[in-house]
Amino acid sequence: MFRLPDRVTAWLLLLPALVLLAAFTHWPAVATLFHSVMSTPKKNRPSRFAGLDNFREMVADEVFWRALWNNIAFAVGTIPLSIGLAIVMALWVNSRIQGRGFLRLAYFTPTVLPMIAVANIWLFFYTPQYGLLEQITQSLGLPSHNWLGDKSTVLGALIIVAIWKEAGFFMIFYLAALQQVSPSLAEAAALEGASRWQYFRRVLFPLLMPTTLFVLINALINSVRMVDHIFVMTRGGPDSASTLLLYYIYQVGFSFWDSGYAAALTVVVLVALGLVAVLQFGFLERRTHYQ
Amino acid sequence: MKRTLWTAVLAVSALAATLPAAAQKVTEINFYYPVAVGGPVTKTIDQMAADFSRENPDIKVNPIYAGTYQESIVKALTATKSGNPPQLAVLLSTDMFTLIDEDAIVPISDLAKGADDKKWLDGFYKSFMLNSRTGGKTWGVPFQRSTIVLYWNKDLFKEAGLDPEKGPANWDQMVEYAKKLTKTDASGNVAQWGLKIPSSGFPYWLFQGLTTPNDAVLMNEAGTETYFDKPAVVEALQYWVDLSAKHKVMPSGVIEWGTTPKDFFEKKAAMIWTTTGNLTNIRKNAGFPFGVAMLPAKKHPGSPTGGGNFYVFAKTTPAEQAASLKFIKWATAPQRAAEWSISTGYVAVTPAAWETAEMKKYAQEVPQAMIARDQLQHSVAELSTHDNQRVTTALNNGLQAALTGAKPPAEAMRDAQREATRLLKDYKR
Numbered sequence: 001m002f003r004l005p006d007r008v009t010a011w012l013l014l015l016p017a018l019v020l021l022a023a024f025t026h027w028p029a030v031a032t033l034f035h036s037v038m039s040t041p042k043k044n045r046p047s048r049f050a051g052l053d054n055f056r057e058m059v060a061d062e063v064f065w066r067a068l069w070n071n072i073a074f075a076v077g078t079i080p081l082s083i084g085l086a087i088v089m090a091l092w093v094n095s096r097i098q099g100r101g102f103l104r105l106a107y108f109t110p111t112v113l114p115m116i117a118v119a120n121i122w123l124f125f126y127t128p129q130y131g132l133l134e135q136i137t138q139s140l141g142l143p144s145h146n147w148l149g150d151k152s153t154v155l156g157a158l159i160i161v162a163i164w165k166e167a168g169f170f171m172i173f174y175l176a177a178l179q180q181v182s183p184s185l186a187e188a189a190a191l192e193g194a195s196r197w198q199y200f201r202r203v204l205f206p207l208l209m210p211t212t213l214f215v216l217i218n219a220l221i222n223s224v225r226m227v228d229h230i231f232v233m234t235r236g237g238p239d240s241a242s243t244l245l246l247y248y249i250y251q252v253g254f255s256f257w258d259s260g261y262a263a264a265l266t267v268v269v270l271v272a273l274g275l276v277a278v279l280q281f282g283f284l285e286r287r288t289h290y291q
Numbered sequence: 292m293k294r295t296l297w298t299a300v301l302a303v304s305a306l307a308a309t310l311p312a313a314a315q316k317v318t319e320i321n322f323y324y325p326v327a328v329g330g331p332v333t334k335t336i337d338q339m340a341a342d343f344s345r346e347n348p349d350i351k352v353n354p355i356y357a358g359t360y361q362e363s364i365v366k367a368l369t370a371t372k373s374g375n376p377p378q379l380a381v382l383l384s385t386d387m388f389t390l391i392d393e394d395a396i397v398p399i400s401d402l403a404k405g406a407d408d409k410k411w412l413d414g415f416y417k418s419f420m421l422n423s424r425t426g427g428k429t430w431g432v433p434f435q436r437s438t439i440v441l442y443w444n445k446d447l448f449k450e451a452g453l454d455p456e457k458g459p460a461n462w463d464q465m466v467e468y469a470k471k472l473t474k475t476d477a478s479g480n481v482a483q484w485g486l487k488i489p490s491s492g493f494p495y496w497l498f499q500g501l502t503t504p505n506d507a508v509l510m511n512e513a514g515t516e517t518y519f520d521k522p523a524v525v526e527a528l529q530y531w532v533d534l535s536a537k538h539k540v541m542p543s544g545v546i547e548w549g550t551t552p553k554d555f556f557e558k559k560a561a562m563i564w565t566t567t568g569n570l571t572n573i574r575k576n577a578g579f580p581f582g583v584a585m586l587p588a589k590k591h592p593g594s595p596t597g598g599g600n601f602y603v604f605a606k607t608t609p610a611e612q613a614a615s616l617k618f619i620k621w622a623t624a625p626q627r628a629a630e631w632s633i634s635t636g637y638v639a640v641t642p643a644a645w646e647t648a649e650m651k652k653y654a655q656e657v658p659q660a661m662i663a664r665d666q667l668q669h670s671v672a673e674l675s676t677h678d679n680q681r682v683t684t685a686l687n688n689g690l691q692a693a694l695t696g697a698k699p700p701a702e703a704m705r706d707a708q709r710e711a712t713r714l715l716k717d718y719k720r
Contacts, residue, residue: 063688123550130557149542235491239689255361
């Protein structure tokens, strides 16, 4: 019987995944690169080679810089806090307490809810005068505040939504990792007279490092990817104070219809994310202990 | 009993199955529409499409809810670029230049060429046609059009010792009333604001309710120039900023458009500015008598028009375009326009619609509905230029910067004007 050489079989097996990846990931990425050096086609003015024009425009674009800084602040605000919270929650629901199944479910609920629904709920929380937050602060006699309508508080308000949404998701990974940790380690540490903090700092946390690396990368990607709530809550306002990079790309691409510039912005985001991933894998991986 | 029901169902479905075969050829129209106001708009549109198809068995209208105005144009243009445009859509009247620049639509005046057609197009209110015509052609047909009006709570007016039957007539009076209507509780928090002019999303539109009475125009008719930094414009913005900064009768920062009607129902705001399209919503949900007034005057009264027009899309067959036109004519006929206006609160788009029996009866029951119509004579075109979304975003950012105290009004408007000039330089020929 005729038999295909192994090498051919292997490629054939890889083919479906490869086609999908090429069509929906690699080709669009390359096409984006191409579009980023072309001008946007307009009526009577077809697309032409524009060199670095789009990138020069970006350097001069105030909103781009604001979106970039906002995004950095958003990442710095959400990532450490949501990871820290996730670890605390995971340790908490990993211990033997009454109703921990219910607790786990409660912590995980925000992750399950669609972001648009979440944003609508939070929009009500933040509503001035009769929103939930206002009802609480007013009963405490604190002054009223327009959280989403003030340039200085709007980003913080969105960061809190993101943390609330993400922490439960990351908790699941930590919980899974914690259940892999052998109880004999805790017993040994106890015998040696280690405090609970020492046990966590010297034993548990290093063992959780692979999970932390994974979660960190996910958190970073999410801090760039998560923009759904902006559409509902602020539409990037007031005065671009809550515009994040991806939201800005959407705005440039689909309300300004400036495909060339949107492609250039996308390239910048791709490069930045790529760099961070290389750093994370290169630097942290060496310090990560795999069992 | 059950059995007869089944027989009936079977008979009807058999009949339905043979119908398409029996009809000669059915032209299908995909019709994108947005929902921008409260109330069961989707149901009303579905009913309209069904009624139309019953009267015209050779045309099938598929109404497709496409989200907000913003989402709808994204969907329509994306569909057009992928070669599968809708035949018909309701989009913002201000998107006209964008749609023309993208080659997405065909002029209505090229489709409707007969003498009857010309008469039909001339039958709409002039101020609605301002955003529907350019370069000697008609590109859009007014459908769900609105203007901004002031709603006030009559109970709260009474409490404050004001005449509950009269809204503020001019800018000074609005401040004076608002001061009387702003209430502070023991701990110094404002429990009730005198006035709310929303400023999220599309503050430029509400801003036109301030610039128009101050005799300022924001753009030229060709949509290639803007005048954001003119003194009259800056003065209007100063007034808006002062309402919260100086007079303390309006909350500071950006006020959410979507929750403004709710603030009104909750008696957190005694007067609000919002679209006439919210009339039915407010009528149903306000638990107190309310009044509707034209926007207060400065040099004269004035408001921008707003809302959506019908557009017929290019890259569709002539038969589909003709069918779309037929539907538009049907939907804007006096009787229909009146029904649409009554069920939503949008302004009926032709004087003829106001002459129908239904509309006369409605105007008697809800005299507030006539305010919007009467304001039309003072109305100007909504801000619309080439590269419209970008230019209005520049203005929106400037307005929000001023309202949040980040920039003084003059500087904010100068920056917005510089950005708009840069964006529009390619369109000046």
